Every structure is written in C-alpha cells, then in structure tokens.
Amino acid sequence: MNNLLEKKILLVVCGGISAYKTLEVIRFLKKKGARVKTILTRSAKEFVTPLSVASLSQEKVYDDLFNHENEAEMDHISLSRWADVILVAPATANTISKLSVGLSDDLASTVILASNKDIFLTPAMNVRMWEHPSTKENINKLKNFGYKIIGPEIGDMACGEFGEGKMSEPHEIVKKIESYFANLNQNKNFKALVTAGPTREYIDPVRFITSKSSGKQGFELAKSLSKNGFDTTLISGPTNLEVDKDINFIKVDTAHQMFRETQNSLPVDVAIFSAAVSDFKIREKKEQKIKKGDYINLNLEKNIDILNYVSNHNSLRPKLVIGFAAETNNLKNNAEKKLMEKNCDWVIANDVSNKSIGFDSDFNEVTIFYKNKKIKDEKLTIKKKSEISDEIVERVIGQLN
Numbered sequence: 193m194n195n196l197l198e199k200k201i202l203l204v205v206c207g208g209i210s211a212y213k214t215l216e217v218i219r220f221l222k223k224k225g226a227r228v229k230t231i232l233t234r235s236a237k238e239f240v241t242p243l244s245v246a247s248l249s250q251e252k253v254y255d256d257l258f259n260h261e262n263e264a265e266m267d268h269i270s271l272s273r274w275a276d277v278i279l280v281a282p283a284t285a286n287t288i289s290k291l292s293v294g295l296s297d298d299l300a301s302t303v304i305l306a307s308n309k310d311i312f313l314t315p316a317m318n319v320r321m322w323e324h325p326s327t328k329e330n331i332n333k334l335k336n337f338g339y340k341i342i343g344p345e346i347g348d349m350a351c352g353e354f355g356e357g358k359m360s361e362p363h364e365i366v367k368k369i370e371s372y373f374a375n376l377n378q379n380k381n382f383k384a385l386v387t388a389g390p391t392r393e394y395i396d397p398v399r400f401i402t403s404k405s406s407g408k409q410g411f412e413l414a415k416s417l418s419k420n421g422f423d424t425t426l427i428s429g430p431t432n433l434e435v436d437k438d439i440n441f442i443k444v445d446t447a448h449q450m451f452r453e454t455q456n457s458l459p460v461d462v463a464i465f466s467a468a469v470s471d472f473k474i475r476e477k478k479e480q481k482i483k484k485g486d487y488i489n490l491n492l493e494k495n496i497d498i499l500n501y502v503s504n505h506n507s508l509r510p511k512l513v514i515g516f517a518a519e520t521n522n523l524k525n526n527a528e529k530k531l532m533e534k535n536c537d538w539v540i541a542n543d544v545s546n547k548s549i550g551f552d553s554d555f556n557e558v559t560i561f562y563k564n565k566k567i568k569d570e571k572l573t574i575k576k577k578s579e580i581s582d583e584i585v586e587r588v589i590g591q592l593n
Contacts (some may be wrong), residue, residue, distance in 0.1 A: 197224065197225035199454075201227065201387070203279050203281055205232050208316050215240060232253045254299060256308055260349075278310075279369065280313045283316065345361070378421070381421050388407040389410065389430060401470060413584060417585055426441050428443060452497060472493065472495060499515045514538045515536040540584065543557070556574070558580060
C-alpha cells in the first residue's frame with residue numbers, strides 16, 4: 193500500500209549546506225505520489241534555487257511573508273491549513289531556536305506557528321552546535337510542544353568534522369513520513385475509550401464528595417490516541433481542560449453517569465480508565481440544602497466498579513483494558529493486586545504522594561504492570577504527561593498490532 197499517495201507535504205527549507213538534499217526529498221516524495229509545496233527561507237536560497245525546487249515539485253515556491261500578491265491569499269494561513277504534515281529540512285540551530293520561543297519573523301516560522309498539523313524537524317548542524325546545552329534545551333521544548341524529530345545522524349560533515357549533527361538521508365526522511373501515514377491509516381480501524389477526571393457524589397444540591405484529580409493525564413492520553421489515528425472517545429468528570437476537536441468528548445458528573453456513558457461507548461479496541469471515580473455514593477441524596485449544624489451523618493454505599501465491569505464483560509470486553517492506580521504507599525503490591533482483582537491487561541501506577549508528579553502537576557512518573565508476565569514491567573521516568581502519554585500509546589499500538 194502506498195501511504196503517501198495524494199498526501200500533501202509542506203516542505204520548509206532552511207539555510208544550511210544540507211539544503212541540497214531536499215531536492216532528493218522532493219523527488220522521492222513525488223515518486224510516491226505525494227504533493228509537495230515548498231517554502232524557502234531567505235538563506236535557503238543561497239543553497240538551492242526556487243527554479244530547481246519548482247521544477248521538481250511542479251508547484252509554486254513560496255519565500256516572502258510580505259509579498260502583496262501572496263498575502264492577499266493569506267499564505268501563512270492557507271499553507272498551514274493545506275498541508276497534511278509540515279517537514280522542516282534542514283532544521284538549522286537558528287530555526288530550532290526561533291520555533292522554541294515562538295518567534296515568527298518570516299513566512300516559514302509564521303506558517304509553522306499558525307499550523308495545527310504535525311511538524312517534523314530534521315536537524316542539521318555542526319556537532320558542537322548540536323551538543324550545545326541551548327540546542328538540547330530547545331529540542332526538548334519542541335518535543336514537549338509535539339514536534340517530531342528525525343535524526344540527526346553521526347558522520348562526516350561539510351565542515352570537516354565528525355560527529356552527531358548530520359541531516360538524515362533523504363530516503364530515511366521519506367521513510368519516516370511514510371511510516372507516520374501508515375500508522376495513521378492502520379490505527380484508523382481502532383476505537384479507543386478513555387475516562388478521566390474526578391466524579392462527584394452529591395450530598396445535597398450544593399455539596400458533594402469527590403476524589404482528587406486534575407484529569408490532565410487522561411486528557412493527554414486521549415489526545416495522543418487521537419493524533420495517532422484512533423477513533424477516540426473521552427468521558428470526563430468536571431475539569432477545566434480543553435479538548436481537541438477530533439475527540440468525541442462526553443462530560444459527566446457522577447460515577448453512575450460515567451458508567452452509563454462507558455456502556456454506551458462500547459465496543460472499543462482499547463479502554464483506558466484513568467478517572468478517579470468515587471468509590472462510594474450517598475445512599476439518600478437530600479433534595480434541599482442541609483442547614484448548618486454541629487455534625488452530619490452520611491450513609492454511604494458502594495458505587496459500581498466501572499473498570500471491573502468492563503474487564504469482565506464477556507461479549508464487549510476490549511482487546512486491551514488498562515487501569516490506573518494512584519498510590520501513596522506499597523505501589524508495586526497494590527498495583528499487582530489491582531491487576532489480578534480487576535482482570536486488567538495492564539495497570540499503570542504512580543505515586544501521588546510525590547508532589548512533583550502528583551495530581552495538578554504537568555509531570556508524571558509511572559510504572560506499567562503487565563498481566564502477561566512474558567512482558568517485563570516498565571518504569572517510565574519523570575517527564576511531561578504529554579510525553580508519558582505518547583510512550584503509553586506507542587505500547588498500545590504495538591500490542592494491538
């Protein structure tokens with residue numbers, strides 16, 4: 193299957209000696225049936241000419257943000273919307289630095305900043321520039337923003353030095369782009385369900401009991417599944433988080449509502465239960481606000497265990513059921529106990545007593561416990577919740593395929 197056929201690639205060429213390789217990139221992409229539009233930065237034109245690029249791409253070449261003819265069509269917006277992906281090659285140290293701080297002083301950087309598509313960077317620079325702490329910091333920032341990095345490679349450089357910093361070869365770059373679309377096409381057949389956030393169990397119209405949860409990890413998981421091509425449903429209790437438009441978002445309040453919407457969302461291929469569902473609910477909710485007194489007795493009863501229900505459903509059980517365990521002590525023992533009792537395929541556990549990775553933090557550190565003991569349990573060390581999500585989804589894709 194040709195995964196690049198009719199795909200729209202916006203190629204941004206920056207000013208480095210490796211710019212000449214982009215002509216081969218265009219040729220390979222065109223051979224695979226892709227459409228390629230190109231933006232040349234001012235310095236890129238010192239290495240490749242607009243004529244050579246236009247001849248190979250058979251498309252108009254863009255280079256000037258302030259061209260009155262182009263900007264009448266709002267090129268910095270229209271190009272970013274036209275593309276299926278954006279490929280920056282070579283991604284110079286200067287370009288990487290600009291993108292990491294959101295600087296948009298030319299057409300290339302403005303288009304990238306205005307884009308809502310996946311962006312691939314192919315770094316190319318001297319080994320010392322690549323190893324510089326500022327470059328490493330900028331690359332990490334861009335990864336956190338969701339940029340995808342191809343390379344660089346280790347080898348001989350035009351400057352005569354040897355080391356890491358050489359731009360990946362054109363066929364390798366095209367192979368990565370093709371693999372990206374192949375995964376999207378393959379994953380489109382998969383349906384995913386994620387639960388997130390807390391639930392509320394009302395005592396009276398204005399008071400409730402709840403479990404502490406920001407919902408951030410669940411929202412990031414849904415986002416990662418969606419951007420990897422999954423048909424994704426996110427069921428969430430009350431949060432203040434934004435949801436990507438491609439995600440089917442269902443907002444709930446109580447555990448019973450979350451259970452009902454989970455039932456309605458089945459069948460799916462993978463279900464990830466990261467919500468902090470209240471274990472108990474009020475036996476008899478008061479219809480009117482309870483007036484202040486010295487004390488109040490609450491009669492509680494157990495809520496339905498949503499994870500346990502789905503894990504043990506005979507006909508609608510997903511291929512992969514993943515539970516979360518927020519622990520304050522005995523993380524390994526408690527997670528393994530939950531894995532067995534709930535009949536999950538995986539349990540992902542984290543230590544919420546660690547304030548640097550707990551509830552409202554943007555960071556997390558988790559351990560994945562597998563039911564299949566042929567797979568070794570894995571610890572994903574502290575990093576952004578978005579990165580943790582990408583690593584989890586990468587393993588989900590591997591399991592389903």
